[in-house]
Amino acid sequence: MSVKTTILGEVLNGLLSERIKVVDLSQILNEKTPVMKLPEPFANTGGFKLKPLSNFDEKGPDFYWNDFVAGEHCGTHFDAPVHWISGRDHDSVDTMPLNNMIGEACVIDIRKEVSENPDYCLSVADIQRFEEQHGEIPKHSWVLIHTGWANFVDDHEKFYNIGEDGLPHTPGITKEASIFLAEERDILGVGVETVGTDAGIAGAFNPPFPNHYYMHKANKYGLAQLTNVDQLPAKGAILIVNPLKIEKGSGSPVRVIALVEKE
Ligand code: MN
DSSP: OOOOOSHHHHHHHHHHTTSEEEEEOBOOOSTTOOBOOOOTTSOOOOOOEEEEEEEEETTEEEEEEEEEEOOTTBSSEEEOGGGSGGGTTSOOTTTSOGGGGEEEEEEEEOHHHHHHOTTOEEOHHHHHHHHHHHOOOOTTEEEEEEOSGGGGTTOHHHHHOBOTTSOBOOOEEOHHHHHIIIIISOOSEEEOSSSSSSOTTGGGSSSSSHHHHHHHHTTOEEEESBOOGGGSOSEEEEEEOOOOOOTTOSEEEOOOEEEEEOO
16 A cells, blocks of 8 residues: 555544544443433433343344434533524534534633632633633634533532532533634534533523523534543644434534544
């Protein structure tokens, strides 16, 4: 085989020589996979369930397979603009441009702030601090908010962090930061480690769940329940995010992978 000199060949050579590492940013899907829990009277999504069909038995002696049931917003998943009232005339998972499934990741680390205050929301000042260090967040990139919350995925008490007020106390993003990223930086969307891209208490914000409101209004996306964000550099990793092609789907469980160039 000849040495490839095309751009795609360079990528393949990088993968084969392990100069490019592939990082899995998706959580495992099983019956324990956490899902968003909304208060009454709102409808809630079901979790992930596997329904065995056959396992080399009388129902299929030569084959193992299952059906599964899952919410569109179950586990590591993608939020499409039509998920929100402000984006209802925009794209669903089946109509989004394919180009938008691939983009750079900018990882903003707020683990320290979140460890001191679980309700902490990424601010415009946090974004500016990131940009002073790493340069401007490029158009067509994902902004991943690194909170460390993925560490709690197996401990539902910590992961949901329901307070005495009955509300989930989990981190998010300020309305001002969402507007800044959607309008001033033209990003693809925001990714988080929690069940949704807004803070747990953001139902009481104005508007409610402002990141959903402003991102989806601008035809941008969300990624929830990511893991292994700590394996990404602050900038330069390439994210591949391809939701299922559900007709008019508002979202989809997604296997998010990142290509990371080794230094
Ligand atoms: Mn969602």
